[in-house]
Amino acid sequence: MEKMKKPRSSAPSCFGFPISIFFIVINEFCERFSYYGMRAVLVLYFKFFLHWDDNLSTVIYHTFVALCYLTPILGAIVADSWLGKFKTIVSLSIVYTIGQVVMAVGSINDLTDYNRDGTPDRLSVHIALSVVGLILIAFGTGGIKPCVAAFGGDQFEDDQEKQRSVFFSIFYLSINAGSLISTVVTPILRGEECGIHTKQRCYPLAFGVPAALMAVALVVFIVGSSMYKKVLPQGNIMVQVSKCIAFAVGNRFRHRSKQFPKREHWLDWASEKYDNRLITQTKMVLRVLFLYIPLPMFWALFDQQGSRWTLQATTMNGDFGNMQIQPDQMQTVNPILIIVMVPVVDAVVYPLIKKCRINFTPLKRMTVGMFLAAMAFVAAALVQVQIDKTLPVFPVAGQTQIKVINLDIAEAKVNFGPGLHDISLPSQGETDYFMLDAASLKTLTVSYGSRNKSRTLAALGQKRYTLEIKNNTVDILDELVLDNISSKPEEGNNLIRFINNLPSTANITMNNINFGEVQTWFASNYTAFQKGTKKIVVTDSSSTCQQQSMPFGFGSAYTIIINECGSSGLKIRYVQDIPPNTVHMAWQIPQYFLMTCGEVVFSVTGLEFSYSQAPSNMKSVLQAGWLLTVAVGNIIVLIVAGASKLDEQWAEYVLFAALLLAVCIIFAIMAYFYTYVDPAEVEAQLDEEEKKKKKEMEMGKEGTAYENGDVIAKVSQTEM
DSSP states (O other), rough: OOOGGGGGGGGGTTTTOOOOHHHHHHHHHHHHHHHHHHHHHHHHHHISSSOOOOHHHHHHHHHHHHHHHHHHHHHHEEEEEHHHEEEEEHHHHHHHHHHHHHHHHTTOOOOOOOOTTTTTOHHHHHHHHHHHHHHHHHHHHHHHHHHHHHHHHTSSTTTHHHHHHHHHHHHHHHHHHHHHHHHHHHHHHHHHOOOOOSSSOHHHHHHHHHHHHHHHHHHHHHHHHGGOOOOOOOOOOOHHHHHHHHHHHHHHTTTTSSOOOOOSSGGGGGGGSSOOHHHHHHHHHHHHHHTTTTHHHHHHHHHHTTTTHHHTTSBBEETTEEEEEOOOGGGGHHHHHHHHHHHHIIIIHHHHHHHTOOOHHHHHHHHHHHHHHHHHHHHHHHHHHHHHHHHHOOOOEEEEEEEEEOOEEEEEEEOOSTTSSSEEETTBBBBOOOOOEGOOEEEEEEEEETEEEEEEEOOOOOOOEEEEEOOOOSSEEEOOOOOOOOSSSSSGGEEEOOOEEEOOOOEEEEEEEEEEETTOOBBOOOEEEEOOOEEEEESSSOEEEEOOOOOOOOOOEEEEEEEEEETTTTEEEEEEEOOOOOOOOGGGGHOOOOHHHIIIIIIIIHHHHHHHOTTOOOOOHHHHHHHHHHHHHHHHHHHHHHOOOOOOOHHHHHHHHHHHHHHHHHHHHHHHTOOOHHHHHHHHHHHHHHHHHHHHTTOOTOOOBTTTTTHHHHHHHHHH
């Protein structure tokens, strides 16, 4: 027997609460900080560090989330059947902490592996460590999920219902607080630069802090060990329910060809082995689980806030005045709105609806929640359409894009062959990128007045090029430069390169990043910079000049031409290669608002409905079923995103919205035919029947049939 100090609940220093629950609340805050902090930056880690494309990043992200919501069933079975809640939490928290540490180590940029030919292959070791870390985290966070809250409830005495209720409110507040703070902090940590040899986004810090918080959670929980009330494993009700269902199905199958009296419900075929109470309670649970069938579609949309919506934010403008919002920080809109809206909906919206004499039942609320989530994806599609208008078009197979820059003060003409572009350029002028058929692009002619130069071109395919031209005193100079850009700059960075239009070689730096010695009229490589103005310093053979650059936004690319460096200062010209992100991240707020409204009336109501319709000893079964719908929802994302093969992201958003609307209609029909029950009344009736049966047995009246017929009679005869 484990000791428990009775006076704990009345100790004034603890406000009537057991001391042990404070360790549990701190543990939950740290664990939720660890999980949501790591998850907030996860999809960007896949895309920008492991260099996976959007689709693969989304698939792996949702696979991980699905696993996190499948493992709670395993954790509940282990805790209730073998180890108990305390040992399960400690054991799986160790696994969890190791997983977070492995993720942090795997994100260190200087960690390098090598191929057989001696070339560096850093991704192989990073991918391996990341996959191992994610699997360990999924088993850790999922395994302890059904245990911690229940373990906290175990700390109270039977006469402490009020304190237990307050504890659960504080417990869920700690979950939201951990989620909100970590979703703000870890993207800031990720945005820092770190690395010994190569500067990178600081994923080791973004993963390392959650790892440290998980270690703190584990230590805090263990420190309170001597104060906990530890209930021994009593057997898992989910296992009993599963066995009852399996026996009923098997028994009915065995007797399918024999003449047996029909039974009111297929579960009644379990009556030969299981008592009427378990069978009746299982029927109640299955009625609710049947309603759960359409619910995964809601979670399929909801959890894309951390994947597709975060990737969408990377192509948007995050400038909020004095603040620069990272794409992954937009996820904080959801927990902020949740904290505000839950009390508003409970205290204002629902009472107003009630005053209007509208019977807004839990299932009707959940239907509305599904509709609002679908509308959130319609809003996301509308935003995506506007984003797509700003995205550059890149050449596909068989095409070539060329931009022409005239570095001379004289007018020029350029011709790419018969039937192709014939371009006139003013002094110091340039063109936008224009598309050419790669197979037809064979010759180039540049003319300055009566002077011209022609040459053949090698095969150019599926690439972007910049043609620099200038009229030299001896010859016409032309240089076809490969622009090594095939997509929008990552993470909202700006790609900058320089063309030296000075008469001599120049050394160029910007914000202390050295572009090296750039020869006259040649171009440097692109280098990534964050938003804002930068200090440009140019040193040639005779002088050094410096100047502040234009303010750069998000996701642009510029070619900066150095035209003069001398007594009159530095004269430069900006040529835009890729326009900056112009659609503001604030346009995502409506879709987050609609999704959060949907979550409030769907998720919160769904938990309340499940609790109210579940038998007293089977609430954990419905909790496991609820978590399973989240897992299945993430699996649906993998299936739909993989099978749709849609080229346009807005079309995928519309597809998900349409699917949820269809499911919403199906759920509304199912809800219409659902009859609400009071489990307490049903269980009270079962108690009366058991008392009646016991009384009959004591009086020797075997085989007496009551309201539930042959089930009770057979049980009575069997027990006699």
